[in-house]
Amino acid sequence: xxxxxxxxxxxxxxxxxxxxxxxxxxxxxxxxxxxxxxxxxxxxxxxxxxxxxxxxxxxxxxxxxxxxxxxxxxxxxxxxxxxxxxxxxxxxxxxxxxxxxxxxxxxxxxxxxxxxxxxxxxxxxxxxxxxxxxxxxxxxxxxxxxxxxxxxxxxxxxxxxxxxxxxxxxxxxxxxxxxxxxxxxxxxxxxxxxxxxxxxxxxxxxxxxxxxxxxxxxxxxxxxxxxxxxxxxxxxxxxxxxxxxxxxxxxxxxxxxxxxxxxxxxxxxxxxxxxxxxxxxxxxxxxxxxxxxxxxxxxxxxxxxxxxxxxxxxxxxxxxxxxxxxxxxxxxxxxxxxxxxxxxxxxxxxxxxxxx
Amino acid sequence: xxxxxxxxxxxxxxxxxxxxxxxxxxxxxxxxxxxxxxxxxxxxxxxxxxxxxxxxxxxxxxxxxxxxxxxxxxxxxxxxxxxxxxxxxxxxxxxxxxxxxxxxxxxxxxxxxxxxxxxxxxxxxxxxxxxxxxxxxxxxxxxxxxxxxxxxxxxxxxxxxxxxxxxxxxxxxxxxxxxxxxxxxxxxxxxxxxxxxxxxxxxxxxxxxxxxxxxxxxxxxxxxxxxxxxxxxxxxxxxxxxxxxxxxxxx
Numbered sequence: 110x111x112x113x114x115x116x117x118x119x120x121x122x123x124x125x126x127x128x129x130x131x132x133x134x135x136x137x138x139x140x141x142x143x144x145x146x147x148x149x150x151x152x153x154x155x156x157x158x159x160x161x162x163x164x165x166x167x168x169x170x171x172x173x174x175x176x177x178x179x180x181x182x183x184x185x186x187x188x189x190x191x192x193x194x195x196x197x198x199x200x201x202x203x204x205x206x207x208x209x210x211x212x213x214x215x216x217x218x219x220x221x222x223x224x225x226x227x228x229x230x231x232x233x234x235x236x237x238x239x240x241x242x243x244x245x246x247x248x249x250x251x252x253x254x255x256x257x258x259x260x261x262x263x264x265x266x267x268x269x270x271x272x273x274x275x276x277x278x279x280x281x282x283x284x285x286x287x288x289x290x291x292x293x294x295x296x297x298x299x300x301x302x303x304x305x306x307x308x309x310x311x312x313x314x315x316x317x318x319x320x321x322x323x324x325x326x327x328x329x330x331x332x333x334x335x336x337x338x339x340x341x342x343x344x345x346x347x348x349x350x351x352x353x354x355x356x357x358x359x360x361x362x363x364x365x366x367x368x369x370x371x372x373x374x375x376x377x378x379x380x381x382x383x384x385x386x387x388x389x390x391x392x393x394x395x396x397x398x399x400x401x402x403x404x405x406x407x408x409x410x411x412x413x414x415x416x417x418x419x420x421x422x423x424x425x426x427x428x429x430x431x432x433x434x435x436x437x438x439x440x441x442x443x444x445x446x447x448x449x450x451x452x453x454x455x456x457x458x459x460x461x462x463x464x465x
Numbered sequence: 466x467x468x469x470x471x472x473x474x475x476x477x478x479x480x481x482x483x484x485x486x487x488x489x490x491x492x493x494x495x496x497x498x499x500x501x502x503x504x505x506x507x508x509x510x511x512x513x514x515x516x517x518x519x520x521x522x523x524x525x526x527x528x529x530x531x532x533x534x535x536x537x538x539x540x541x542x543x544x545x546x547x548x549x550x551x552x553x554x555x556x557x558x559x560x561x562x563x564x565x566x567x568x569x570x571x572x573x574x575x576x577x578x579x580x581x582x583x584x585x586x587x588x589x590x591x592x593x594x595x596x597x598x599x600x601x602x603x604x605x606x607x608x609x610x611x612x613x614x615x616x617x618x619x620x621x622x623x624x625x626x627x628x629x630x631x632x633x634x635x636x637x638x639x640x641x642x643x644x645x646x647x648x649x650x651x652x653x654x655x656x657x658x659x660x661x662x663x664x665x666x667x668x669x670x671x672x673x674x675x676x677x678x679x680x681x682x683x684x685x686x687x688x689x690x691x692x693x694x695x696x697x698x699x700x701x702x703x704x705x706x707x708x709x710x711x712x713x714x715x716x
Contacts, residue, residue, distance in 0.1 A: 129591060130582035136562035136573060140595045213550050347571030351563060355550025357515050361614070363539030363567040409555045 138410030148413065151405045155420035162427035163191050170435055193323040193388065194430065196335055198398070198422030200384035203339045204377045205395030206402065206411065206418050210353045211373040212279050215403075218396040222286035223267070224260055224381045225390040226293035229316055231256060236312045237300040244311050253327045253386055257334070260382035261375075268374045272367060279370075315389060317444055320430060322388045331383045338379040346411035349373065353409060391444055397451040398422040404458050425451055466491050467512060467621060467655065472521035474507060482507050482677040484521060491620075493669030494647050494654045498661055500698055504677040505657045506547075506625050512655070513544030513623045525621055539567035543614040544623040551598065557609045558594040561585055564616030584616040587650075588642060604635040611639070615646060622646070624656045628663065636660075640667045661698075661713045665689045673697040689713065 139145040167187050173179035208219040235243035247256075267289070271282035301309060315322060342349070348369055351359045356366045384391065402418035429446040466488060473483035482504040489495050497505040510516040512523055514530045523530040525542050533541075543564075552560075561584055565577040573581070585594050588608045598606055607627060614622055624643070628636045644667050647654050658664045664671050664685070671688040673681035675697055681688055688694070689711040694702035702715045 129586055130579045134558070134582050134594070135578055136556075136558040136581055138559070140556045140558065215553075347566075350571065351566055353550075353552050354563065357510075357544070357546045358549060358563075360515055360535060361513065361539065361544050362563060362617075363536035365535050403554065407554055409552050409559065 138408050138413050144407060148406060148408065152417060152420070155405075155417065155424060158424045159420055159427070162424060162431055165431050166191055166427060166434075169431070189325055189328075190320050190323075190430070191427065192328070193320050194426045195423055196328075196331060197320070197384050197388055197391065197394075198426050199339055199419050200335050200380040201391060201395040202398045202402065202418035202422040203342050203415060204380035204384070205399040206414055207342050207349060207373050208377045208395075209399055210349050210411070211370045211377070212283060213353070213355055214283070215400070216396075217283065218392070218399070219377050219381045220385070220390065220392045220395060221290055222264060222283070222381075223290040223293060224264065224378075224385045225392060226290040226297070227260055227263055228256070228385045228390060229297045230293045231259070232315050233297040233300045233312060236304060236308050241308050241311045244315060248324060250326055250330060253324070254330060256386040257330075257379075257382045260385065261378045264378035264381075265375060268371060268378075272371060272374075317389060320388055320426075320443060327387055331387055335380055335383045338376045338383075342373070342376050342380075343412075343415060345373070346415065349411045350409060389444075391447070393444070393448045393451065394422065394425065397447065397455055398425060400455060401425075401458065404462065466526065467653070468524050469508075469512070470522050470524075472508075472511065472523060473519050474511060474516070475519055480677075482511075485677075485679050487672065487679050487682065489653070489655055489672070490670065491653050492647065492651065494643060494656060494667060495670040495672060496656050496658045496664035496668035497672045497674055498658055498664050498697070499674035503674045505674045507677075508674065509623050509625050509655065509657055510544070510546070513542060514538060515544060515546070536567060539617070539619070541619055542621040542623065543617040543619040545610055545614050545625060545627065547625050547629055549610055553597070553599055555598050556595050557590055557598065557601070557612075558585065560598060560609050561590075561594075561612045561616050564613040564618075567617060580618065581616050584612040587615060587646070588612045603630045604632070607631060607635075608639070608642075611642070615650070615652075619652075621653045621655070624654065626657050626659060628658065628660065636663065643667070661689075661694065661702075661715075665711055665713065666709060685711070 139148050167184040168175065171180055171183050173183060205218050209215050209217065231247065232244075235247045237243070239246050267286055268282065271285060272279070301312065304312065348364060351362050351364055352366070352369055352373070354362075359366050359369070398418050398421050401421050402414050405421065406414045406417040408414065425447060426443060429443040429450070433443055433446055468489070469485050469487040471484045471486060473481065473485075475481040485508065497509065499505050507516065511518055512525070512530065514535065518531065525538070528538065528541060530538065558581065561581050562573055562577070564584065565573055565581065569577050585591055588611060590605070590608055590612055593601065593605060598609065601609065607630065611624070611627060614624070627639055627643075631639060640663055643654055643656065646652050647669075656668075665688070666685075668685060671681070671683065671685055672679055673688060673693070681693055681697060689704050691702060691704050694704065694713055698715070700715055702713050704711050704713050706712070
């Protein structure tokens with residue numbers, strides 16, 4: 110090998126070319142003043158809306174005169190629902206935004222990866238084998254914890270198996286996840302066919318994503334879990350920004366891409382399991398929230414997308430709940446209005462801007 | 466210096482790379498040329514640790530690619546693939562800023578900002594630095610990605626067909642910039658090229674790859690001959706004296 114013709118190169122560091130750098134040239138997450146202003150205005154509006162809906166849920170249609178002990182008692186009882194909504198919004202928003210980044214795909218949501226099918230299969234199985242009493246048999250903190258473990262276990266087995274192999278491939282993992290979800294769904298439908306009408310009726314109430322499915326006694330388990338997983342994702346925001354560039358670019362920048370993806374997917378599965386086991390399927394919510402958050406925040410930086418996504422999630426959930434409760438008197442079943450109104454808002458955004 | 470010893474990668478019984486032994490000297494541009502499917506890009510991605518080896522070892526500046534931590538390698542070598550996942554709502558400057566990630570872990574200091582500015586100016590992107598990537602042409606985007614790997618300030622820069630999708634003007638500009646980066650910034654640049662004439666004119670060394678093996682390595686003067694090129698590309702090639710050096714004619 111021609112070692113001799115090694116080229117004498119200039120000394121390493123970049124020569125101070127007539128650099129046109131000045132302090133105004135910065136690469137922050139919000140590049141220009143206009144984008145910055147817009148971001149903070151959007152965030153303030155979302156905070157006001159969130160506070161408004163939360164206040165509305167606590168105080169509107171409260172039979173006791175404001176300020177009396179009775180008023181506060183009722184508000185306190187209602188505040189559990191608000192807390193559940195906050196928790197679900199937090200879980201779904203953080204999980205979906207992170208999941209879309211880890212899979213480099215902006216049109217999917219972690220719910221299709223078998224979480225919801227598993228939830229439906231567990232609920233249906235309980236009613237199928239134990240009759241209407243089955244619904245009560247799977248309520249309780251140990252059962253809740255068991256469902257969490259099942260869901261996280263299933264998804265980790267899937268991610269681990271499909272991502273660690275020699276031909277580990279995200280696309281195949283997603284496909285297998287969807288197929289497994291479909292299979293579980295089919296088994297559930299089959300069992301539902303064989304139920305008596307009254308059992309089926311009891312079951313249906315559990316299968317609609319509903320805030321009132323949530324049991325207060327689950328919260329001491331659910332809140333710490335969600336808080337820990339969410340905080341870890343939040344602290345990981347800078348790395349998530351790099352992972353969004355794709356496998357090759359993030360490896361080039363020094364990340365162990367497979368390890369980072371697995372870590373994100375693990376945290377995502379905890380958040381999704383908490384949300385699903387708590388209130389049931391919310392298939393569309395995460396996707397809607399993540400997409401709207403990107404449209405509203407107008408930045409790639411997760412540190413800035415996360416808060417917008419959580420607030421959007423809470424506004425959508427509490428808004429839907431408020432309307433369902435005070436306009437249609439059908440409190441609980443929020444997933445219907447989320448899919449109808451949220452879907453419309455989503456379509457308007459996409460058609461107007463023409464991009465995700 | 467980048468050295469490969471007995472590097473092997475097999476896909477199936479009849480498709481395999483290697484064994485390859487190669488020493489890429491420090492400084493200047495080394496161009497990898499060869500027919501389609503010869504394994505140029507595979508070799509480059511293995512050097513850049515994007516693809517594991519089945520056997521053998523690769524060392525960059527004395528660091529073994531397989532055993533050195535990825536975050537340490539990111540300060541020694543940078544690699545740019547042909548296709549890049551495309552993030553929306555990312556400006557040119559933010560993209561280039563990612564080049565500083567191995568050094569600052571996402572918290573850009575004042576020095577980082579200055580290096581980013583310098584990389585952007587170097588690729589003549591200063592007018593475009595606050596544009597979003599989806600508002601750029603293919604050539605501008607390509608330049609933005611090159612600016613990112615330059616901002617990484619690694620001694621070794623690996624580029625996989627950076628002239629893909631570029632027209633005549635932008636191809637020539639890109640090669641001139643890379644040439645300048647090798648000279649003025651003292652980078653060792655390894656580049657996969659399709660056009661042998663670009664390699665002949667701008668490269669300091671040419672590495673010819675065929676059927677998964679390195680069959681020639683030398684200066685452009687040594688490689689740009691009828692006999693060598695015809696053998697490498699399996700097609701009759703005549704090298705004539707052009708106005709700016711040897712010119713391979715193959716049509």
